[in-house]
Amino acid sequence: MMKHYLKHSFIACLSMISASGFSQAPGTHSIELNGGLREYIGDMGSSLFFSKAPNYQGGGAAFAYYLSPSIDAVVNLSAGEVGFSQDISNFVAERDILWRSFRAQTGDLIFGARYKLNNGSILAEDAKFAPYVYGGAGAYYTHSTIKWGPHPYTAANRPDQWGNEHLVQNTITDLGFALQGGLGFKFFINDALALHWQYTLTYTYNDRWDGANYADPNPSPDKPLVNQLYRTNDAWGYHALGFSYAIGEGGMSGGGSKRMKDEDEDGVPNKYDKCKKTLPKYRKFVDSEGCPVDTDQDGVLDGDDECIDIKGYPNLNGCPDADGDSIPDKNDACPKIAGLPEFKGCPDTDGDKVADNLDRCPTVAGLASMKGCPDKDGDNVADIDDKCPEKPGTAGSEGCPDTDGDGVFDNVDRCLDKPGKAESKGCPVIEEKVLEQVKKYTQGINFENNSAVIAAASNKSLDALVDILNNYPEAMVEVQGHTDNVGDAAANKQLSQDRAAAVVNYLTGKGVNGARLKAVGYGQEMPIADNSTKAGKTKNRRVDFVLTY
Secondary structure, X not given: OHHHHHHHHHHHHHHHHHHHHHHOOOOOEEEEEEEEEEEEEEOOEEOHHHOOOOOEEEEEEEEEEEOOOOEEEEEEEEEEEEEEEEEXXXXXXXXXXXXEEEEEEEEEEEEEEEEEOOOOOOOOOOOOEEEEEEEEEEEEEEEEEEEEEOOOOEOOEOOOOOOOXXXXXXXXXXXXXXXXXXXXXEEEOOOOEEEEEEEEEEEEOOOOOOXXXXXXXXXXXXXXXXXXXXXXXXXXXXXXXXXXXXXXXXXXXXXXXXXXXXXXXXXXXXXOOOOOOOOHHHOOOEOOOOOEOOOOOOOOOOOOOOOOOOOOEHHHOOEOOOOOOOOOHHHOOOOOOOOEHHHOOEOOOOOOOOOOOOOOOOOOOOEHHHOOEOOOOOOOOOOOOOOOOOOOOOHHHOOOOOOOOOOOOOOOOOOOOOOOEHHHOOEOOOOHHHHHHHHHHHOOOOEOOOOOOEOHHHHHHHHHHHHHHHHOOOOEEEEEEEOOOOOOHHHHHHHHHHHHHHHHHHHHHOOOXXXXXXXXXXXXXXXXXXXXXXXXXXXXXXXXXXEEO
């Protein structure tokens, strides 16, 4: 009879919740239905989180009302059975009483609140996964059948199947105050429908409905129940899996039981929106009152502004133009120099159709293929890179030809019309015997004592040197003056410089190109003999010729 009463009560409550739900303002509440397993926690022991059998089925429903992004008010209703059995052979005097058990129909009606983690601070309000914690208080109901007897609890001999040897069977019905707490989450399939898991623990202010308490240390068949309250009160847990459905047009807005009406879908509910007809392109760019904003205050709304954070011009969609060429800086390859649209805002100073930012020769008209530089000799080497801009060559030879065909290109060939060697810069190699002749004739160059005046007897040797130099007109000559170590070193160096210069003057006077000649005085720095002997000193007082290309 009590089962029927509970059944009809459950259906009636669910009907009232549904009726109440559909009479509320749209988008402010949700209906939740669930089913699962109930587990006992009390004086007999615990099957908490399936740690011990048995677990019994249960069902429930809830009504949730949105209060804020963080809080929902909740009415929670559940019903189902719980039960347990316990070996009491260690503390019962009568040895034929070994086990006790109970099985109870239970129900609870709790008023509470949820704290939602998808509140915009911890998780986004529109998060699909929406966890929460829950707490509340209300009433509970139990109707228990309690049994004492000799048989142990087995799978084949359940607590409600004692057989014909049980000694005690009793019932107790209670209605009282309960506290409830728990946690759960929703996973949203769409704005209205969500899968829902929740665990609740219902703590009853009663310690008798399971037929066990420890007020009497020696329970026996003739006094199985002590109908008083004690601190070791009994409870049940409920693992529930179900679904939630939001009522009204607002849907669930992530994890809340409400999404306030937002006619223009700009994220600001109508209740707070002063611009309820915001056009689609402005909806992502509204202030807290739902009106379109102009962040950089340039007269162009952010929905139209291509440069939202930089003040610009309306005719350029809100972007700046530093050089005033009507090309927005973000598209201008030369934002600080006025240019032309066809060159992405860059000028073409030399008018060769190559923009200055790409033109290697921006002030000289050239070819696009040469990156704006000219190529006078047409060898496909731009003049800026061409070491022989007037003569066609190749890229590998820096634009130069090899006029004499000796493998040394004209840009490094000192003898363009004479085949030579690379080591002599394209000129004929000076033979060793010629160098020996030069050495011989330089030994015949003498000066008056302590003077830079060339002795007349030296002219024959100098004239021979002129002939040799004329045979190698491309060769460069360093005329070196040297002294012994007699006297002041600085004076000696100056004397050697003057003597080398005197020789250069003589040679130029005989027609040798002065550009080929260089006079260097080394003084006493480079001796070739021992200065401690007269013969050595004589050798050290000399003029040398060094020929190079």
